[in-house]
Amino acid sequence: MQDIQAVLREMSASLAEHRVQIQHLQSENEAQAAKLRELESQETEMGKLKQQLQAQTAELITMKARTNTAENQVAALKRDGEVKQVAFSASLLASGSGHVGPFNIHTPLVFGHVVSNIGNAYNPNTGMFTAPVRGAYRFEFYIGVVD
Structure with missing residues (x-):
């Protein structure tokens, strides 16, 4: 037990x-x-x-x-x-007086003295203007004739 x-x-x-x-x-x-x-x-x-x-x-x-x-x-x-602005101002001579021409053949006038050329559309070397923007353009010419 x-x-x-x-x-x-x-x-x-x-x-x-x-x-x-x-x-x-x-x-x-x-x-x-x-x-x-x-x-x-x-x-x-x-x-x-x-x-x-x-x-x-x-x-x-x-x-x-x-x-x-x-x-x-x-x-x-x-x-x-x-702003697509195009404008230029140029003259044949920088200042004073001078003679250009006469020409017997078709000759482009090259406005070599550039006062302003906004948009660089005028080429002062060739006298050519290329319109880069559509629109109307206004050209003014002032001619002085010497006798």
């Missing part, structure tokens, strides 16, 4: 020890389950953040394309909006 009682005491102690271990394992299991839920929550949040990042990346690409288009349009408008 004494052996049975010793075995029962030993089994009882072992059972108590197992209960403590089970409680400890249950506590660890609950802690790990809480961590797992937290990780799953973080994973869900990370998935949402990835979707937001992808959407923002696509939006950024679209905005960059729109910005480039707008910049090109602004540059074109600036070019188109530039």
